[in-house]
Amino acid sequence: MLNRRQFLLGAAGAGISFPLLSCSSESSTVHLASGEPGGFQAAFAELLGTASAQHDPRVILVNQNTNGSVRNLQMLANGETDLGLSLADAAADAASRTPELRAIGRVYANYVQLAVAADSPVRAFDDLIGQPVSLGASGSGTEATGMRLLDALGLTPSDVLLTPVSLTTVLDSLADGTVAAAMWAGGVPTPAAVPRPGYGPPSGIRLIDLGAAVGPLRKKYGALYEPVSLAPGLYGADNTETPTIGIPSLLVTTSRLADNVASALVDILIEHAAALIPAGTAGAQFLDSQSLIQTYGVPMHPSAEAAFRRHHG
Numbered sequence: 001m002l003n004r005r006q007f008l009l010g011a012a013g014a015g016i017s018f019p020l021l022s023c024s025s026e027s028s029t030v031h032l033a034s035g036e037p038g039g040f041q042a043a044f045a046e047l048l049g050t051a052s053a054q055h056d057p058r059v060i061l062v063n064q065n066t067n068g069s070v071r072n073l074q075m076l077a078n079g080e081t082d083l084g085l086s087l088a089d090a091a092a093d094a095a096s097r098t099p100e101l102r103a104i105g106r107v108y109a110n111y112v113q114l115a116v117a118a119d120s121p122v123r124a125f126d127d128l129i130g131q132p133v134s135l136g137a138s139g140s141g142t143e144a145t146g147m148r149l150l151d152a153l154g155l156t157p158s159d160v161l162l163t164p165v166s167l168t169t170v171l172d173s174l175a176d177g178t179v180a181a182a183m184w185a186g187g188v189p190t191p192a193a194v195p196r197p198g199y200g201p202p203s204g205i206r207l208i209d210l211g212a213a214v215g216p217l218r219k220k221y222g223a224l225y226e227p228v229s230l231a232p233g234l235y236g237a238d239n240t241e242t243p244t245i246g247i248p249s250l251l252v253t254t255s256r257l258a259d260n261v262a263s264a265l266v267d268i269l270i271e272h273a274a275a276l277i278p279a280g281t282a283g284a285q286f287l288d289s290q291s292l293i294q295t296y297g298v299p300m301h302p303s304a305e306a307a308f309r310r311h312h313g
Contacts, residue, residue, distance in 0.1 A: 029060045030261055033072035033084040036137065036167045037065055038192030039184070040110065041085040041249065043278040051275040052268050067166070069141025076101065076254055083257070083265075087141030087185060088224045088248040088296045089148070095298045102301040104251040104265050105292035105308075107276075110185040111228055112145065112245040114208040115193065117174050117201035118238045122181060125153055125208060131180040132163040134173065142185045145247060149183075152216035167192050171200035181208065185247060187281045189234045204236035211243025224248060224296045250295060259303035266292075266307035 032048070035041030042065055049061040064081060066072055072084030073094040086094075087110060095101045116122045122131075135146025143164060150157060165173040170182045170193050184190060195204045207230055217225040226246035233239055251265065269276070270289050293300070293308055300308075 029062055030083060031062045031064055031081045033064045033066050033075045033081040035066060035068050035072075035085060035140075036192070038190070039068075039167050040108075040186030040190060040278065040281075041068065043187075043191075044107065044249075044276060045085065047276045047278065048268065051272040052264075067137045067139035068143075070144055071139035073098070073101070073252070074139075076252065082261075083251060083253050086250055086252050087145060088250050088298075089221065090141040090144050091250045091252055092224065092297045093144070098254075100254040100256065101298060102253050102255050102257070102304075103295035103298040104253060104262060104301060104304045105269055106248045106294045106296075107251050107269065107292070108187070109226065109228070109246045109248045111188050111230060112142070112149070112183065112185045112210060112247065113188070113190065113193070113230065114181055114183045114210055114244075115170065115174065115205040115235070116181045116208060117203055118206040118236060119201070119203035120180065120206070122208065125155075125210065128181050129155070129159050130161070132161040132178065134163050134165040134170070134179045134182040136164065136183055136185070137166045138164045140167075140184075141247075142183060145185065145245075146183055148217060148221070149210065149213050149245070152213040152220070171195060171205070174205060175199075175201045187278060188230055189280070191278075191280070193235065195236060204238060206238050207235065207242040207244075209243050210245055214243075214245055217245065222296075248291075248294070248296065250298060252298065253301060255301070257301060262301040262303035263307040266304050266311070270308075270311055 032045050034045035045063045049063060052061060069086035069090040072086055073090060075081040076084050077098045122128055136142030163179050165179055165182055167184050173179045174182055214225060214227045228244060228246035230242040230244055232241050269292060
């Protein structure tokens with residue numbers, strides 16, 4: 001039975017083809033495509049490296065910041081990374097095109113969040129028809145989910161002026177009118193979206209109810225979309241409890257990932273789950289040993305599956 005393998009977080013370059021790991025006692029490097037700085041995926045990747053590095057640094061985990069899920073899945077398919085974080089809907093869609101895609105496990109659930117300036121007249125998504133709207137950064141899983149959201153609400157992409165903005169510029173884009181509304185998915189509150197002096201609309205931001213989309217999404221795509229609510233006051237006093245959409249995140253890889261690495265990752269996710277929750281997170285429906293095996297149609301890496309069985313019999 002393999003012992004726990006741990007990882008050390010470092011910085012990474014992008015666009016490089018990386019060797020996958022073999023079983024060796026020497027230090028090796030694994031690259032993890034995560035998300036934008038200030039977002040939940042990037043924070044999770046950093047904590048995964050930090051938690052694992054405290055024990056056995058023979059396997060080094062290197063974080064790669066990206067625009068998000070769709071880009072991460074492309075990088076896996078192209079051999080530009082070894083691991084990636086992805087919204088489950090984007091991963092399930094990619095699995096049909098990338099036969100070698102494998103899941104290590106379900107790691108946490110994201111909350112889809114659509115924000116407007118607090119003093120905006122917009123009260124529902126229909127109020128945004130004809131206005132500039134960001135459904136997520138280009139190449140993000142949120143952007144792909146946003147297209148499904150429009151359909152679920154009976155709209156088409158031409159009903160709004162699609163204006164993708166980065167998570168790191170959401171507040172500035174709302175403040176200067178680049179967009180009337182901006183959407184992202186992550187834990188709550190999302191650090192990059194918390195208004196602060198010099199960032200965001202003077203009135204603050206307010207979240208829009210997306211609960212009406214959950215039923216149609218579940219009917220068409222299944223239970224990977226979950227009804228959830230955003231707690232009051234996440235981004236300011238004007239924010240009330242807001243129904244929205246929950247989407248799980250998966251830690252994914254390919255069938256080429258070395259068995260000892262897949263097994264070690266499961267050990268970390270199960271044994272160090274409490275250390276992988278970003279500070280200040282009010283809600284993330286975080287991982288537990290039972291939900292880790294829910295991979296929404298993405299085949300599990302055989303050694304990850306074996307490791308789960310080793311933990312749970």
